Amino acid sequence: MTNPALLFLQDLTGGPELIDWEWLRENFWEDVVPAIQGHIFLSFVSVAIALAIALPVGILSARYRKAYPPVTFVTGILYSIPSLALFSILISLPGVALGPTPVIIALVAYSLLILIRNTVAGLDSVPPETIDAARGMGLTNRQILFRVELPLALPIIVAGIRIATVTIIGIATIGAYINGGGLGKLIFDGINRQFPTMIIAGAVLATALAIIADLLLLGLERYLRPWARARRA
Amino acid sequence: MISDLLGVFARPGFTTLLREHIVLSAVALLIAIAIALPVALLIRNTRVGAAIAINIGNVGRAVPSLAILALALPLLGIGFWSALVALAALAIPPILINASTGLREVDKGIIDAARGMGLSGGQILTGIQLPIAAPVIFAGIRTSAVQTVASATLATFIGAGGLGDLIVEGLQRRGPEILLAGAFSVALLAIITEIGFGVLERAFTPKGLKIAQKRRGR
Numbered sequence: 001m002t003n004p005a006l007l008f009l010q011d012l013t014g015g016p017e018l019i020d021w022e023w024l025r026e027n028f029w030e031d032v033v034p035a036i037q038g039h040i041f042l043s044f045v046s047v048a049i050a051l052a053i054a055l056p057v058g059i060l061s062a063r064y065r066k067a068y069p070p071v072t073f074v075t076g077i078l079y080s081i082p083s084l085a086l087f088s089i090l091i092s093l094p095g096v097a098l099g100p101t102p103v104i105i106a107l108v109a110y111s112l113l114i115l116i117r118n119t120v121a122g123l124d125s126v127p128p129e130t131i132d133a134a135r136g137m138g139l140t141n142r143q144i145l146f147r148v149e150l151p152l153a154l155p156i157i158v159a160g161i162r163i164a165t166v167t168i169i170g171i172a173t174i175g176a177y178i179n180g181g182g183l184g185k186l187i188f189d190g191i192n193r194q195f196p197t198m199i200i201a202g203a204v205l206a207t208a209l210a211i212i213a214d215l216l217l218l219g220l221e222r223y224l225r226p227w228a229r230a231r232r233a
Numbered sequence: 234m235i236s237d238l239l240g241v242f243a244r245p246g247f248t249t250l251l252r253e254h255i256v257l258s259a260v261a262l263l264i265a266i267a268i269a270l271p272v273a274l275l276i277r278n279t280r281v282g283a284a285i286a287i288n289i290g291n292v293g294r295a296v297p298s299l300a301i302l303a304l305a306l307p308l309l310g311i312g313f314w315s316a317l318v319a320l321a322a323l324a325i326p327p328i329l330i331n332a333s334t335g336l337r338e339v340d341k342g343i344i345d346a347a348r349g350m351g352l353s354g355g356q357i358l359t360g361i362q363l364p365i366a367a368p369v370i371f372a373g374i375r376t377s378a379v380q381t382v383a384s385a386t387l388a389t390f391i392g393a394g395g396l397g398d399l400i401v402e403g404l405q406r407r408g409p410e411i412l413l414a415g416a417f418s419v420a421l422l423a424i425i426t427e428i429g430f431g432v433l434e435r436a437f438t439p440k441g442l443k444i445a446q447k448r449r450g451r
Contacts, residue, residue, distance in 0.1 A: 018307060074273030080427045081420040082383035088400050088416035092409050170297030174387065178404075187303045191390055198308035210295040 020197040031186065031198075036205060039182035042100060042172045043213075047106035047165050054112055055157075058119025059145070068120060075113035083110070083171045087094025087178045100109060103172065103180030111164040122153025155224045162217035169210040173202070183209070241399070241414035251418065253313075254395035258385045258426075261317055262378055265324030270370075273332030277362070286333045287421035293326035298384040306391045316385070316393030323384055324377040331373025368438045375430035382423045396422070 024032070061068040078086075083106060090102035126149050133146045176184025183206040190198030241247065276282030309315035336368045339362050341414045347357050363370075389397030403412025 048371060076427075077424060080379055080383075080423050082386045082423050084383075084386045084400055085416035085419040085423075088403065088412045089420075092413055092416075166295050170295070170299075173297045173299040184299060187299060188390075191303060191306060199303045199307060203297070203304050206300050207296045210297065211292065214291075214295055 013098060018196050019200060020195075022036075023195075023197050024201060032201060032205070035181070035183045035186050035202065036209070039169070039172055041207065042103060042107065042175065042180060042182050043165060043209075046104050046168055046172075047161065049104070050108045050111035050115055050164065051161065053108070054115030055119055057112075058063060058116045059123065061116060062120045062123040071116060072113065075109075077118060078109045079113040083174045084177070086110075087175065091178055096156050098179040100175070100180045102178060103175030106175070107168045107172060111168060114164045114167070115160050118156050118163075119153065122156030122160075125156060126152045127226075143174060155221050157219045158224055162221060165213045165217060166187060166210045169206065169213060173206050205208055237410035238414050238417075241411050242418070247399075247414075247418075250394060250398055251397050251422075252446065253393075254382075254385050254388075254397075254419075254422065256380045257316060257320060257388055258378070261320035261385070262324050262381050264317070264321040264376070265328055265377060266374060267383075268321070269325045269328035270332055273329055273336060273370075274358070276333060277336040277358075283333050283337055286329055289335075290326040290330035293322075294330075294360065296323075296415050298323050298380070298388075299387055302384065302387050302391055311392040313393050316388040316391055316426055319391075320384055320388070322379055324381045326374045327376040328370075331376075332366070332370045335369030335373075336362055338369070339365045365441045365442065368434060368442065369436040370428070371437050375427070375434055378430050379423055379427045382426050383419075410434065 057071060061071050081089075086106045086109065088100060090105055091098055092097055096102050096105075101210050130148060130152070131144060134144045139147065172180070172182050173184035173187060178184055183202045186198045186202030186205075188198065190200075190202060276286055288328065301323055302316065303321040305315040309318060343365070344357060345359060347361050352360065385395050386397040386400065388395045389401050396415050399411055399415025399418070403409065403415055
């Protein structure tokens with residue numbers, strides 16, 4: 001009698017047909033490492049561009065409240081479009097070819113809602129008395145924004161960056177289908193060649209990348225809340 | 234171009250793909266609810282259980298949807314059932330996180346008051362904890378629903394059909410009208426799901442909570 005659960009575990013960890021360690025060793029530098037690099041590149045560039053758009057839009061939305069509902073409506077619709085559909089629509093546009101560009105555009109579109117919402121929430125969380133005090137000390141509006149409001153809002157903004165980054169690392173895998181590169185390429189190649197090793201390598205590495213990014217940004221978030229740390233100590 | 238697009242919607246295969254997509258998403262969501270809600274209820278009064286559930290949920294949320302679907306291929310094979318298992322697994326984390334935080338965030342004072350009035354544990358759950366947590370629980374189900382409809386598009390890669398088939402066909406045959414027909418129908422389905430569950434969420438918010446929300450200026 002063999003235990004099916006044990007067999008399954010054996011398949012998962014060491015079964016010759018599921019993970020071909022030989023292949024991994026031989027193709028590590030050629031296939032795996034470039035896929036990781038490509039994935040980090042796609043995610044990093046997308047979050048950076050999204051942040052460059054979301055911060056000003058978020059600050060303006062917090063100032064001019066009337067602009068906020070339409071902004072969340074539009075970015076909310078973008079956010080709910082399934083990624084494979086958004087990729088398809090983008091590559092159908094004239095002048096957009098298969099490759100990393102449409103993937104980055106889509107990833108930026110997905111980050112906007114989260115980043116803008118957290119920027120506004122962060123600015124809202126600054127107590128009005130603090131701003132009054134800053135004004136009483138003679139700070140100009142610009143100084144209040146950059147020296148008081150944004151630093152105090154930063155932990156919540158970073159929390160948004162964290163959610164956006166994890167989301168984007170996941171969606172970026174699908175971008176490989178329209179030649180965006182990254183770890184999704186391993187997954188799709190594995191599916192096409194019916195070679196589980198590549199599927200598992202791509203899936204596990206993409207998950208690991210998302211979890212590592214999550215933990216790093218969580219650390220940053222905590223570090224940026226020195227007052228919370230002081231209270232605990 | 235527009236007529237080409239409409240031609241794709243008129244194909245006899247289109248309704249089949251649409252039905253596959255909806256059935257796959259709906260059944261996966263129901264399975265996820267059937268697993269996540271009882272677990273959240275069971276652990277609602279234990280601090281350790283809630284911490285474990287939320288951490289598992291957070292890790293689960295970090296796993297890319299394509300990763301889970303692709304992993305189902307070598308482990309469970311091709312077709313509807315492996316896509317169903319993968320999609321259900323993907324739908325669990327948001328429901329689990331929202332349900333257990335929603336139930337835990339019910340004001341302890343309210344529960345104490347209810348206990349003082351002589352309500353039993355079951356009555357407190359159905360009369361107080363569940364109604365107050367309902368909007369948060371529903372928000373979790375809504376997130377899962379939209380995400381499931383989106384991820385079901387990827388089911389095509391493991392041979393489980395759905396509207397993703399149109400996108401793949403459109404890309405491979407370089408048929409832009411097929412590609413766009415697939416993309417638009419999936420996008421529309423996701424947006425309808427988002428709006429529909431938003432309406433449900435509001436319907437399940439108790440009147441008293443709506444008044445409180447309004448007072449807080451939300």
